[in-house]
Amino acid sequence: MASFFGIGVGPGDSELLTIKAVNTIKNLDILYTPQARKNGKSIAEKIAAPYLPLKLEIKRRHFPMVKDLETKVRSWQEIADEIAVDVQTGKNVGFLTLGDPSVYSTFSYIAELLKGRVEIQTIAGISSFSQIAANLSTPLMLDDETLEVIPATANSAQLAEAIDLNDNVVIMKIATNFAKIYQILKDRNLLNKTIVVENASMAGQKEKVLADYSIDDRLPYFSTALLKKGNHDVKNN
Template sequence: MAGWVPLPLSTSSECSAVQLTLVGVGPGNPELLTVAAVRALEAADVIAHPIAHEGAEGMALAIASRWLRPDQRCLPLLFPMVAEAEPRIAAWRAAADALVDEVRAGKRVVLLCEGDVSLFATGSYVQLALRRRHPDVPFALIPGIPSVCAAAAAAVEGSHDIPLAFQQEGLLIRPCPDTEAEFTALLDSARRTSTVLGLLKVGQRWSWVRAALEQAGLLDQALFAQRVGWPDQWVAPARAVPDDLKPYFSLLLVRQIWPEVLP
């Protein structure tokens, strides 16, 4: 492309000079942290992590705990799970300020983010708050394995093959629609465009989601995954999941079309 100039890659010395790093820790299994994530944790003085309420440990900290040392200080950051905008905005700004306070005190700081740091992540809001409130403080991002990728990999253990995307196919990752009509329309659109769906936060919607999949003849083409990466992980075809289940950390992979040319 005319006029396009590739950005230079950061050198190891430049990366080590950054004192604040937002780290994606993956979906649950501590073995799925990247080498870069583990190295960032090893180098940190302060491990910041999100919590939903006072006294909670937080899932990101639980995932990363295997790689932490007793001498590292943990810094819980409160991110309330509320619908109102003001408390959430205040929490993002307070988190950015707290992280920068540690950096200005000479500490090397990591903020843990469950999954990937840029995909449906609290870290993304903190990233923007850092940029707007403290533009002089450099920071780095280390990506993590998203739950949809972990679910597709875990499915192989049960002899279920659901590649997320072949050549020329699309992949749509989004929260599950709130209504059956929206869900059915999404299935229709995905089929027409050869798009695989990775639907997060199925949860309380499962009873009507399962019914819609059955009506569309997709119970054997959809893969249900709950608590991917955790010891009680469950990955199964949608047909095997009862309709009265009310899962929390759950997602759905739906592949309706397969390429004509396959092994």
């Protein structure tokens, strides 16, 4: 049965797709992908490039990058309608997402607009925070520890609560509100327990402890912070 597939391609390395993602991509008839500004290909499309079938029809569509949800939903609705027609005529239609389709992705909105109209399948991917931990060979959580994932766009009270109440905190896209978050962590003497990864799993990846930054530094868009309060050296437990 023809379906609409949301496929996670992981955070950057083409080897980080799952076997299931690769097999799904090989059976696609049509791939919808965001129209990137300069060259034709989105990051997700570049990551999946080694696996795209030669005969695959690629439909590049404009996904507005604006704050206003209504504007976005209008253009997503048009794309969703086009996808519905394709699936209903028997085509397997794919939509690639960077990282994991369940983590802050446009796919979730498109899928919501298609629910009840076509069969939807989600193929999980490696999230950026999972890969950050793997790169550092540091656990995200152990034993009874908690992990909170919070976007840098959350308000100060939410960020402070997340930091105060959890053992481990991932702050997504920290560049957006760097000075604010730097100050919250500085006030709690946690700059030394926070690792910042710039461009995780992409060219130009860099890891630095937050204490090595200044509050007015400007970071790349794909920068993520990982706060780990505990010292997980089991030898000293």
